[in-house]
Amino acid sequence: xxxxxxxxxxxxxxxxxxxxxxxxxxxxxxxxxxxxxxxxxxxxxxxxxxxxxxxxxxxxxxxxxxxxxxxxxxxxxxxxxxxxxxxxxxxxxxxxxxxxxxxxxxxxxxxxxxxxxxxxxxxxxxxxxxxxxxxxxxxxxxxxxxxxxxxxxxxxxxxxxxxxxxxxxxxxxxxxxxxxxxxxxxxxxxxxxxxxxxxxxxxxxxxxxxxxxxxxxxxxxxxxxxxxxxxxxxxxxxxxxxxxxxxxxxxxxxxxxxxxxxxxxxxxxxxxxxxxxxxxxxxxxxxxxxxxxxxxxxxxxxxxxxxxxxxxxxxxxxxxxxxxxxxxxxxxxxxxxxxxxxxxxxxxxxxxxxxxxxxxxxxxxxxxxxxxxxxxxxxxxxxxxxxxxxxxxxxxxxxxxxxxxxxxxxxxxxxxxxxxxxxxxxxxxxxxxxxxxxxxxxxxxxxxxxxxxxxxxxxxxxxxxxxxxxxxxxxxxxxxxxxxxxxxxxxxxxxxxxxxxxxxxxxxxxxxxxxxxxxxxxxxxxxxxxxxxxxxxxxxxxxxxxxxxxxxxxxxxxxxxxxxxxxxxxxxxxxxxxxxxxxxxxxxxxxxxxxxxxxxxxxxxxxxxxxxxxx
Amino acid sequence: xxxxxxxxxxxxxxxxxxxxxxxxxxxxxxxxxxxxxxxxxxxxxxxxxxxxxxxxxxxxxxxxxxxxxxxxxxxxxxxxxxxxxxxxxxxxxxxxxxxxxxxxxxxxxxxxxxxxxxxxxxxxxxxxxxxxxxxxxxxxxxxxxxxxxxxxxxxxxxxxxxxxxxxxxxxxxxxxxxxxxxxxxxxxxxxxxxxxxxxxxxxxxxxxxxxxxxxxxxxxxxxxxxxxxxxxxxxxxxxxxxxxxxxxxxxxxxxxxxxxxxxxxxxxxxxxxxxxxxxxxxxxxxxxxxxxxxxxxxxxxxxxxxxxxxxxxxxxxxxxxxxxxxxxxxxxxxxxxxxxxxxxxxxxxxxxxxxxxxxxxxxxxxxxxxxxx
Numbered sequence: 001x002x003x004x005x006x007x008x009x010x011x012x013x014x015x016x017x018x019x020x021x022x023x024x025x026x027x028x029x030x031x032x033x034x035x036x037x038x039x040x041x042x043x044x045x046x047x048x049x050x051x052x053x054x055x056x057x058x059x060x061x062x063x064x065x066x067x068x069x070x071x072x073x074x075x076x077x078x079x080x081x082x083x084x085x086x087x088x089x090x091x092x093x094x095x096x097x098x099x100x101x102x103x104x105x106x107x108x109x110x111x112x113x114x115x116x117x118x119x120x121x122x123x124x125x126x127x128x129x130x131x132x133x134x135x136x137x138x139x140x141x142x143x144x145x146x147x148x149x150x151x152x153x154x155x156x157x158x159x160x161x162x163x164x165x166x167x168x169x170x171x172x173x174x175x176x177x178x179x180x181x182x183x184x185x186x187x188x189x190x191x192x193x194x195x196x197x198x199x200x201x202x203x204x205x206x207x208x209x210x211x212x213x214x215x216x217x218x219x220x221x222x223x224x225x226x227x228x229x230x231x232x233x234x235x236x237x238x239x240x241x242x243x244x245x246x247x248x249x250x251x252x253x254x255x256x257x258x259x260x261x262x263x264x265x266x267x268x269x270x271x272x273x274x275x276x277x278x279x280x281x282x283x284x285x286x287x288x289x290x291x292x293x294x295x296x297x298x299x300x301x302x303x304x305x306x307x308x309x310x311x312x313x314x315x316x317x318x319x320x321x322x323x324x325x326x327x328x329x330x331x332x333x334x335x336x337x338x339x340x341x342x343x344x345x346x347x348x349x350x351x352x353x354x355x356x357x358x359x360x361x362x363x364x365x366x367x368x369x370x371x372x373x374x375x376x377x378x379x380x381x382x383x384x385x386x387x388x389x390x391x392x393x394x395x396x397x398x399x400x401x402x403x404x405x406x407x408x409x410x411x412x413x414x415x416x417x418x419x420x421x422x423x424x425x426x427x428x429x430x431x432x433x434x435x436x437x438x439x440x441x442x443x444x445x446x447x448x449x450x451x452x453x454x455x456x457x458x459x460x461x462x463x464x465x466x467x468x469x470x471x472x473x474x475x476x477x478x479x480x481x482x483x484x485x486x487x488x489x490x491x492x493x494x495x496x497x498x499x500x501x502x503x504x505x506x507x508x509x510x511x512x513x514x515x516x517x518x519x520x521x522x523x524x525x526x527x528x529x530x531x532x533x534x535x536x537x538x539x540x541x542x543x544x545x546x547x548x549x550x551x552x553x554x555x556x557x558x559x560x561x562x563x564x565x566x567x568x569x570x571x572x573x574x575x576x577x578x579x580x581x582x583x584x585x586x587x588x589x590x591x592x593x594x595x596x597x598x599x600x601x602x603x604x605x606x607x608x609x610x611x612x613x614x615x
Numbered sequence: 616x617x618x619x620x621x622x623x624x625x626x627x628x629x630x631x632x633x634x635x636x637x638x639x640x641x642x643x644x645x646x647x648x649x650x651x652x653x654x655x656x657x658x659x660x661x662x663x664x665x666x667x668x669x670x671x672x673x674x675x676x677x678x679x680x681x682x683x684x685x686x687x688x689x690x691x692x693x694x695x696x697x698x699x700x701x702x703x704x705x706x707x708x709x710x711x712x713x714x715x716x717x718x719x720x721x722x723x724x725x726x727x728x729x730x731x732x733x734x735x736x737x738x739x740x741x742x743x744x745x746x747x748x749x750x751x752x753x754x755x756x757x758x759x760x761x762x763x764x765x766x767x768x769x770x771x772x773x774x775x776x777x778x779x780x781x782x783x784x785x786x787x788x789x790x791x792x793x794x795x796x797x798x799x800x801x802x803x804x805x806x807x808x809x810x811x812x813x814x815x816x817x818x819x820x821x822x823x824x825x826x827x828x829x830x831x832x833x834x835x836x837x838x839x840x841x842x843x844x845x846x847x848x849x850x851x852x853x854x855x856x857x858x859x860x861x862x863x864x865x866x867x868x869x870x871x872x873x874x875x876x877x878x879x880x881x882x883x884x885x886x887x888x889x890x891x892x893x894x895x896x897x898x899x900x901x902x903x904x905x906x907x908x909x910x911x912x913x914x915x916x917x918x919x920x921x922x923x924x925x926x927x928x929x930x931x932x933x934x935x936x937x938x939x940x941x942x943x944x945x946x947x948x949x950x951x952x953x954x955x956x957x958x959x960x961x962x963x964x965x966x967x968x969x970x971x972x973x974x975x976x977x978x979x980x981x982x983x984x985x986x987x988x
Contacts, residue, residue, distance in 0.1 A: 008753045016799040017924050021912050028935050038946050042856040043894040050856025
């Protein structure tokens with residue numbers, strides 16, 4: 001007991017408490033009395049009234065689930081539709097011997113143990129007259145086989161239900177995502193009334209992000225039932241309101257071109273309209289067939305997908321984080337010009353490696369470039385030039401400038417699984433590694449290596465920002481809503497992000513020009529692979545990002561390296577250079593050289609968009 | 616009153632009580648209600664083995680928690696009260712910022728392995744905190760202390776109501792107000808506050824969510840919402856009324872078995888019970904609940920320190936509020952606020968918190984004797 005409150009009178013307090021408890025107890029008894037009276041009124045006085053109502057209670061509400069909104073590409077090609085799926089159902093009370101029926105049935109239509117187990121557990125919960133699904137998603141052969149033998153199986157019949165179908169299959173898997181059976185966790189997160197009759201819910205991608213829009217509002221019908229609960233007729237019907245149809249900015253044709261261009265490599269391609277932010281293609285390879293998830297994928301098949309070393313379920317375009325490598329150099333050069341650390345024409349003499357003052361470690365270049373100015377440094381991708389630039393800028397200014405391009409943050413695209421990448425900074429390193437920043441780390445950050453990680457989507461966004469000279473918009477998959485009434489046919493407005501405004505807007509030109517040289521000048525790193533016969537002007541930058549680092553003095557020999565330790569090949573670019581309409585980022589995992597492997601992928605996509613668009 | 620209760624307990628009972636910290640009377644009441652709950656759930660779920668199994672797991676978990684807490688000396692509980700309270704308030708804030716949105720409401724905190732609902736814990740933390748606060752101060756409380764208690768009460772209630780979870784906010788507020796009442800708030804102040812509260816009703820209406828307003832309107836005119844809560848009330852009144860004095864018999868309630876009655880295994884399970892067991896069954900159930908509540912109040916009166924008294928009193932009253940609000944809403948006396956029938960309704964995290972509360976009550980009862988010797 002504290003000294004300042006010595007006045008506690010225990011005896012008096014106990015009496016006070018007793019009084020209060022007695023009052024509470026009286027209150028409790030009285031209110032229970034109210035309940036008892038209420039029940040008496042309902043059950044004794046009102047009994048005959050309610051008994052009649054109960055007798056005549058032949059009207060039941062049934063929920064009508066809404067049809068899910070469809071998804072189209074920008075040219076109206078279906079990406080997700082609702083198709084009738086045929087399933088085998090059994091009405092228990094019409095079957096004499098269930099075991100025998102199942103046994104004979106399995107000779108015609110193969111039934112797995114899982115299907116039979118699920119059927120038996122459903123059987124226990126349903127009433128004898130209710131149809132119980134036995135096998136979902138019958139194919140045409142099974143349908144035909146059953147039709148011939150149908151007379152032998154009283155009580156067994158085929159019913160059509162609506163199921164989601166993805167006509168483009170694996171091509172759009174990572175864009176559209178897929179729906180699957182609602183699990184308990186998801187059920188707890190949605191409005192139970194809205195999902196009363198719904199069996200499937202968006203799990204990934206657009207299907208998940210726009211779930212609330214795609215789902216629609218359920219309707220209901222009043223049905224008359226007999227005393228056993230069998231439906232006799234429909235009295236009143238309030239139809240459901242279908243979910244809204246979505247039109248994506250994706251072009252299926254472009255998507256296919258990008259996929260073919262990657263020719264079997266694992267990797268990602270993102271193409272977007274730099275002005276609207278509409279994503280024109282978003283490919284992640286390897287892919288998977290989303291249709292397998294709709295009808296409930298088996299554990300073994302899911303496990304095989306999940307543990308596949310090539311990670312087909314992983315959306316590299318949004319979740320894959322790669323060192324951007326040299327593709328970051330145009331932005332670093334801009335930072336140098338902006339902070340007046342370099343000038344475009346200034347020449348630096350390089351010797352194939354760089355050392356920090358008072359340090360012995362040599363930071364190597366991929367070749368000795370000799371005398372280098374900014375244009376040559378970008379065109380031929382000199383590392384030493386950027387080591388020096390990075391050193392002069394310092395990590396704080398470097399990191400601050402890169403942040404203005406949105407690096408280290410999610411782009412906010414309307415899909416699932418996007419990751420933010422890593423934009424290293426002094427504070428970041430202190431927070432995550434509990435270590436100070438070392439000057440050498442600034443050097444490797446300046447060539448897009450080290451801690452730096454970006455997603456292909458972020459790199460496409462960087463390319464778009466360069467293309468628009470600083471205007472930034474949020475990348476977006478949804479182009480517009482397609483309402484059945486024809487309303488709101490206009491594309492949605494772009495979502496503007498903070499613009500990159502330079503102190504001297506004149507600094508854009510030399511950097512963008514150098515990016516054109518990368519493609520069109522004889523010694524540009526992408527010229528050999530794509531520059532000689534282009535039908536338009538393209539600006540780009542190649543990159544090769546190290547998967548693991550070599551010790552000082554070791555030589556890189558692609559032949560000798562295990563495949564999965566080989567460098568990633570990267571490319572970012574936009575075209576036409578003077579009036580950009582498409583910005584592209586390409587990552588080819590373990591592809592080796594960015595110029596030789598990644599740049600041709602970007603070119604094929606741009607060709608398809610710019611040259612074949614009319615056709 | 617004291618001696619009568621003590622005399623009923625035999626030698627074996629006293630041994631059990633000493634060893635396990637069990638209060639046999641309370642335990643008997645709880646087990647009877649739980650058993651009755653399973654009987655109703657069997658009927659309401661259509662004999663679904665899955666649901667019965669899960670409910671069994673929850674009951675087992677609840678009983679375990681109860682047994683553990685019954686062994687736990689309540690003076691330690693007292694010392695821990697403010698910490699527990701602040702932790703729960705913090706997790707309520709966490710819910711507000713990082714919680715999972717479900718059903719238009721943000722209640723869950725995802726801890727990776729499992730999700731939990733901090734608002735549920737507040738039903739225990741609130742009476743503990745207020746009992747701790749008043750325990751060391753002279754009673755009846757002075758206005759300044761009442762103001763502090765008011766803040767302790769209001770912060771979590773507002774946080775929970777904003778989630779929005781009106782049912783839980785109501786129960787938490789109730790559990791706190793009971794402590795203040797039992798602490799001996801003067802009638803003059805109480806009346807003044809009540810008057811002020813009434814004056815606030817229009818303001819409250821202004822801040823309610825649309826669906827909450829709808830529920831109040833639905834109560835006044837069930838026909839206005841035939842698909843939602845109105846349909847619930849209409850069907851549940853038919854179920855109760857048609858049960859009559861003796862009921863339609865177990866598994867024979869047409870309202871529930873033919874699926875006219877929505878949410879028949881969760882919030883509206885009382886209607887199934889009333890339909891199948893009639894007024895007779897209802898009165899038995901009411902008597903059982905009343906017995907548990909009064910036993911709780913007896914434990915409160917016999918407790919030897921202020922903390923134990925206030926906590927025991929408040930927990931018993933919260934249990935009462937549960938019962939009253941649920942039965943009131945199912946029978947159409949109160950708006951539908953989503954409060955389950957304690958120990959009977961299927962699911963919900965409430966089973967575990969309720970059993971934890973009874974564990975505390977038993978700890979207060981059994982440790983009283985130990986302290987006395």
